[in-house]
Amino acid sequence: MFYVITQRAAYRLIVKHSPARNAAAARVLAGEQLARRNVTVCDDDIFITSTLLGNN
Amino acid sequence: MRFLIGNLIYQDNPITFKNIESRIPEIYFNPDHIMRRLPRPRILKSHERFQSRYPRIIYIVHDPRDVWVSFCHRNLKWRDIPDTPDNYPMDEFAARFLRAEFDVISVPGADNVGSWLSMREGSATFLWFATRT
Numbered sequence: 001m002f003y004v005i006t007q008r009a010a011y012r013l014i015v016k017h018s019p020a021r022n023a024a025a026a027r028v029l030a031g032e033q034l035a036r037r038n039v040t041v042c043d044d045d046i047f048i049t050s051t052l053l054g055n056n
Numbered sequence: 057m058r059f060l061i062g063n064l065i066y067q068d069n070p071i072t073f074k075n076i077e078s079r080i081p082e083i084y085f086n087p088d089h090i091m092r093r094l095p096r097p098r099i100l101k102s103h104e105r106f107q108s109r110y111p112r113i114i115y116i117v118h119d120p121r122d123v124w125v126s127f128c129h130r131n132l133k134w135r136d137i138p139d140t141p142d143n144y145p146m147d148e149f150a151a152r153f154l155r156a157e158f159d160v161i162s163v164p165g166a167d168n169v170g171s172w173l174s175m176r177e178g179s180a181t182f183l184w185f186a187t188r189t
Contacts, residue, residue: 005144034162039083041109044097049104050116051123051168 057116058101065099104173115172115184122187124153 058080062071071079081091082101091098104110128149131137137149176182 002180006112039100040088040092041111041126042096042098043111044141045110046099046112046114047104047107047110048061048101048116049110049172051103 057114058099059100061114070117084183103168105168106175108175109120111178113172115176115182117186118171119186119188124150128154 058076059071062076062080066079069075077085079094080099080101081094083091084102091100102110123144127147128137131149170180173184177184
């Protein structure tokens with residue numbers, strides 16, 4: 001049987017079910033996901049940025 | 057931070073949890089074609105490490121102790137770690153937190169902060185400040 005799974009779904013599965021054992025794999029997937037995110041950036045944009053959490 | 061800035065901009069219609077994503081959206085929750093329709097200049101939220109494309113940045117450095125405690129409770133809530141505190145002491149979580157085993161989006165905090173400060177600190181388009189408890 002062959003399953004098609006999106007990268008986002010794979011990332012969620014890995015993080016949800018085995019965060020410690022596959023943390024490195026999850027980071028790789030997350031990095032790829034971020035790299036593929038196509039956010040158009042305009043010259044006058046302002047980004048509020050921080051590390052994860054903290055309600056920025 | 058989004059509430060502070062949003063309420064300065066929209067003083068007649070305060071920011072709420074219901075409208076914040078339509079005004080100062082987080083890039084992970086909103087598709088690009090929606091965010092492109094926002095009035096300029098846009099204010100966007102992200103957790104990205106250094107991005108050379110970002111023209112202007114307000115960068116927040118959280119106290120790692122706050123992140124540690126908050127992240128532990130977040131992972132307990134999401135059942136990423138056992139939800140019995142006796143079975144999962146904070147010390148054990150701290151060790152994994154420092155190895156960034158859970159921080160899969162923004163990479164280890166030190167790398168995230170270091171990447172921005174090393175590349176943009178002192179720039180007129182980069183404002184950073186630290187929160188302290």
